[in-house]
Amino acid sequence: MSEELDAAKVSAARLWAVARHPYLASALFASTVIAVPELGGATVDEAWRLYLxxxxxxxxxxxxxxSLMVHHTGHLLRDHAGRARNLGLGPGQAEDWALAADAEINDDLAHPDLRLPGEVVLPRSLGCETGRLAEEYFHATSSFTPPDNADHPHPDCGSGADGRPRPWELAGDIGGGLPPGERELVQCHTASRVIDFARQGRGRVAAGWQRWAEEVLEPSVDWRRVLAGEIRKGLTAVAGRVDYSYRRPSRRAGASPSVILPALEQPVPEVAVLCDTSGSMVEEQLAQVLAEVEGLLRSVGVGRGQLRVLAGDATVHTARRVSRASQVDLVGGGGTDMGAGIEAAARLRPRPAVLVVLTDGMTPWPAEAPKGMQVVIGLVDDGPRARGGQVWATPAWARVVHVDDAA
Ligand SMILES: [Zn+2]
Structure with missing residues (x-):
């Protein structure tokens, strides 16, 4: 039984892979190779070690x-381990995820030269269209019954594919494991090589690799998630301020009638939305964004009764409690000064904990932050910038979220 790796063959295989996928060169060379007798195949771990x-x-x-090296490099570059963790796989779901992740990679490896040993999982093996992400294939696998092939179980790709450690895997940076920062460097470097190759037309780059590279270099972050996160942070900052007051009797007081216990009085945080309705904002677009913000607020636990919407430009026309975004009359159309709107919001009682300002940014801002109120600015559409309108720098005291599409 062989316990020594055929080093010459490993080197030849790596060069074989680099010759066919030159943009993956640094990623292919980033992995150290570790011999594991009786492993029965090849696996990778999250620190980019390749076990053979x-x-x-x-x-x-x-x-x-x-071919296997290219395949495993795909698991690592596409962060299948981290994505599996994000999904929060339940018992028995790791196998489904492994199939889905393999389908995502192999889809782009359908190179005439590809010679993966054993059966190759492709999107169509899972009854799916090509060119999608593993997450989509994963959800499809719930309705997919894998063929009964107990003699040929699906090969294990290691923790690099699903984030679950294997008994033979090393820890930390033993055996040349890459620390997280270096993994990211290799990912970014590889992504820019993929884009270069695609631009220069130097050989064929699979569409999936190009999409991956674009996403790594310019992630299309969903503004809804970012805005919800910022609102949540603002609410948390305020929720920390809790009043212990003797005004309301504690329910525990019944058990110890001779002692007056303080009641914990936690005000329900209020959120206000200030809409810039000056002529520069397209009303329809603003209404759409506002409706989405309303949904977001509900998702972070702000109920209908706690939302107030102010609509205005240089002077605030309306400030009222509304239960639906559609009840807001978007009046205005004059000059913009969000300072007036922010002042009006700060005068509301109870004072809002968080103020969300929806604007196109063509407004001056007050120099000072309003007292006792967190401000989140939703910058809607960069169109005015492109059209040459005057855009003012957003203030450092506010959190800024780019709302780049209302779709
Ligand atoms: Zn795999």
Missing amino acids: DPEVVDQWTVAELG
Whole structure:
């Protein structure tokens, strides 16, 4: 039984892979190789270590081993481990995720040279269209019954594919494991190489690799998630201020009638939304964004009765409690000065804990932050910037979220 890895074959396989996927070169060379006798195949861990069974390597051709290296590099670059954790896989779901992740990679490896040993999982094996993400394939696998192949179980790709540690995997940076920062560097470097290759037309770059690279270099962050996060942070900052007051009797007082216990009085945080209705904002677009913000507020626990919407420009026309975004009359159309609107919001009683300002940014801002109120600015549409309108720098005391589409 062979316990030593055929180093020459491992090197040849790596070069085979680099020759066919030159943009993956630094990623392919980032992995250290560790021999694990009786492993029965090849796996990767999250720190980019590649574990190989020497005996199995002897049986594989250079092309098969090289194809597997490309495949495993795909798991690492696409962060299948982190994405599996984000999904919060339940018991027995790791196998479904492994199939889905393999389908996402192999889809882009359908190169005539690809020689993966064993059966190759493709999106169509899961009854799915090509070019989608593993998350989509994963949800599809719930209705998919894998063929009964107990003799040929789906090969294990290691913790690099699903985030669950394996007994043979090393810890920390032992054996050349990459720390998280370096993994990210390799990802970014590889992504820019993919884009360069695609631009220069130097050979074929699979569409999936291009989409991946664009997402790594310019992530399309969902503003709804960011805005919800900022509102939540604002509410948390305020929720920390809790009053202990003797005004209301504690329910525990019944059990100890001779002692007056303080009641914990926690005010329900209020949120106000200030809409810039000056001529520069398209009313329809503003209404759409406002409706979404209303939904967001509900998702962070702000109920209908706690939302007030102010609509205005240089002078605030309306400030009233509304139960629906559609009840807001978007009047205005004059010059913009959000300072007036912020002042009006600060005068509301009870004072809002968080003020969300929806504006196109063509407004001056007050120099000082309003007292006792967190401000989150939702910058809607960069159109005015492109059209040459005057855009003022947003104040440092506010959190700014770019609302780039209302769709
Ligand atoms: Zn795999």
